[in-house]
Amino acid sequence: MDQLLSNRFNVGSLPEDYIFPPELRPGDLKVPFSTNIPVIDLSEAQNGDRTNTIQKIINASEEFGFFQVINHGISVNLMDEAGGVFKELFEMPAEEKQKMCSNDPSKTCKMFTSNVNYATEKVHLWRDNFRHPCHPLEQWQHLWPENPTNYRECVGEFSVEVKKLASRILSLISEGLGLKSGYFENDLTGSMVLSINHYPPCPEPSLALGITKHSDPNLITILMQDHVSGLQVFKDGNWIAVEPIPNAFVVNIGHQLRIISNGKLLSAEHRAVTNSSDTRTSAAFFVAPSEECIIEPAQALTAEHHPPIFKSFKYKDFISYYFAKTGDTEVVLKSFKAHKN
Numbered sequence: 001m002d003q004l005l006s007n008r009f010n011v012g013s014l015p016e017d018y019i020f021p022p023e024l025r026p027g028d029l030k031v032p033f034s035t036n037i038p039v040i041d042l043s044e045a046q047n048g049d050r051t052n053t054i055q056k057i058i059n060a061s062e063e064f065g066f067f068q069v070i071n072h073g074i075s076v077n078l079m080d081e082a083g084g085v086f087k088e089l090f091e092m093p094a095e096e097k098q099k100m101c102s103n104d105p106s107k108t109c110k111m112f113t114s115n116v117n118y119a120t121e122k123v124h125l126w127r128d129n130f131r132h133p134c135h136p137l138e139q140w141q142h143l144w145p146e147n148p149t150n151y152r153e154c155v156g157e158f159s160v161e162v163k164k165l166a167s168r169i170l171s172l173i174s175e176g177l178g179l180k181s182g183y184f185e186n187d188l189t190g191s192m193v194l195s196i197n198h199y200p201p202c203p204e205p206s207l208a209l210g211i212t213k214h215s216d217p218n219l220i221t222i223l224m225q226d227h228v229s230g231l232q233v234f235k236d237g238n239w240i241a242v243e244p245i246p247n248a249f250v251v252n253i254g255h256q257l258r259i260i261s262n263g264k265l266l267s268a269e270h271r272a273v274t275n276s277s278d279t280r281t282s283a284a285f286f287v288a289p290s291e292e293c294i295i296e297p298a299q300a301l302t303a304e305h306h307p308p309i310f311k312s313f314k315y316k317d318f319i320s321y322y323f324a325k326t327g328d329t330e331v332v333l334k335s336f337k338a339h340k341n
């Protein structure tokens with residue numbers, strides 16, 4: 001098993017197999033924080049301005065595929081506690097973490113460095129990752145790590161809260177799209193995976209990447225960024241940085257929501273860059289359909305003069321194709337188009 005970055009000491013210079021080709025590397029150019037990516041106050045939806053909140057969410061999802069939410073109802077204490085546990089996980093002794101490492105796809109909880117295909121990939125990512133399913137909780141919680149000692153309890157509680165938040169956001173989205181209420185309250189949100197990214201300080205941030213450009217293949221992602229920046233969104237041919245806002249969650253549209261909305265909402269490409277001074281730990285909750293779930297553009301959004309632009313398929317078939325094509329957005333979406341041309 002390849003050594004985790006967090007188990008290595010004195011990495012003085014960037015090893016050659018972390019250097020991306022010039023067209024993919026971030027370079028030295030400073031990427032500005034976007035003041036345009038909307039920050040949505042979810043308490044407004046409760047205080048009578050539901051229509052306005054829905055409009056903001058739909059506009060953000062169409063234009064950026066990204067927005068942040070504040071006053072979302074998840075307590076600061078719980079967010080801090082979970083954030084602390086995620087950091088502690090990667091600060092555990094090397095042997096403890098190495099025991100959790102596996103490339104075996106059948107393993108429920110996996111810790112690895114870069115990608116699971118480390119052995120065959122050309123360039124490695126400057127990150128360690130730990131991921132496991134977290135919904136339905138009863139099915140998975142007993143398989144999670146025993147250390148840090150409060151991991152199961154704290155991450156369990158946090159996962160339940162994040163799932164509820166995702167449901168609230170999806171219900172606002174379904175109303176905004178004109179879908180029937182409860183549209184996503186079924187197999188379409190049957191699973192959720194927690195993916196914790198740990199990016200140690202990198203000796204050459206301009207040459208390396210934490211995560212390469214990709215769109216998320218699932219339905220919707222709820223991300224707890226660190227206080228340290230690193231997330232960038234590709235918008236109209238340029239990179240824009242997503243500002244870390246204390247106690248906010250970043251929400252982004254995945255490919256399935258793009259397809260269900262018949263192309264209205266955008267599953268935007270994004271990446272994570274590194275920096276030379278601060279460790280960054282982010283936690284992404286990927287809300288996803290169940291494997292056998294059939295995905296297709298919602299019937300309410302298609303009509304004779306507005307035909308479905310994507311075909312109907314099983315979610316698991318999309319996922320296998322996505323990974324076979326290493327997430328190439330254009331290739332993947334084209335292949336699930338209703339009419340290829």
Ligand code: OGA
Nearest residue numbers: 195197230231272282284
């Ligand atoms: C991801 C992702 C961004 C980040 O895990 O899919 O895009 O900021 N993460 O870690």
Ligand code: NI
Nearest residue numbers: 214215216270
């Ligand atoms: Ni992503």
